[in-house]
Amino acid sequence: MNSTAQTLFNQSSLGHSYLSPTGLEIVFVLIGLVVLGSGVLVVTVQNLVHAALWLVVCLGAIAGEFLLLGAELIAWVQVLIYVGAVVVLLLFGLVLTKAPIGRTDELDVKHKLPALLVAAAAAGILVTVLVNAYKNVWFDPRQAVSAGTASANGAALFKFWVLPFETLSVLLLAALVGAIALSRRQGAEKDGGV
């Protein structure tokens, strides 16, 4: 498996160059800049509601990157679940915890500089390792389009990954019951106390 993958990489690296990016790569880099820019805004914007809205831009742009990588179903699941559900949950959380509207002193903390150092070190190490490891690897996302359709994903899911899939359904049920139990406890105590 490993050796075949290696030969695949070596063959696919023939006839490519850093200096002549394809249109696909240019679009990928442009959307990637949107992802990174909105991601930086998510963690640095002082207005909490604006941070949640920038998260919509970031996750939507990541869905675009998934489309460019040939993962069609994942892109739409990303739009449905992340942009549609998770961000709405986070906005509800902001409203229910009476988060301040407008500028906050959210980021005026002592450990800002160490956090920046840790993030910069992680970025430096990861980028160095990845560039050194994969600088000779090219691939064609068009060949992965057939593996990204709903039918291909469904076949793989129900042929090979049935047990993890069912385990995840139990996990979702446990999370649902846990969230309800956590939210109800306060009211139940109050009723018992009276």
Place this chain on the structure above:
Amino acid sequence: MHAVYPLVLGALLFAIGLYGVLARRNAITVLMAIELLLNAVTINLVAFGSIIRDALNIGQVFTLFIITIAAAETGLGLAIVLLIFRQKGTAGIDEQRTLAEPARLPDLSKLADRSSEPSPSARTAP
């Protein structure tokens, strides 16, 4: 496409999320930064699934699993944050000091004094 583009994007997004987790104070913005971390991982998984097109379709199937787990994690996390907010009146994670160790030795003696006298709830109850 060069394999470095999606992998570097995932690494940089991971670093951004790491900064958010470490530097933010509101618990819900920390949850947002965790979403960024999970998305960095899913970009890597989809990219490798597209590079190594294996028969099990492992990259994309695991991306679906991670999205499911992220949804469950967000729901539970928000329930916990709401519970903390109801009890303490704040969602700032730097103000949750209940389980913190005392910082210095004088605090330890103060803590011992406080534990010997009855707690405020016990005094007001009768």
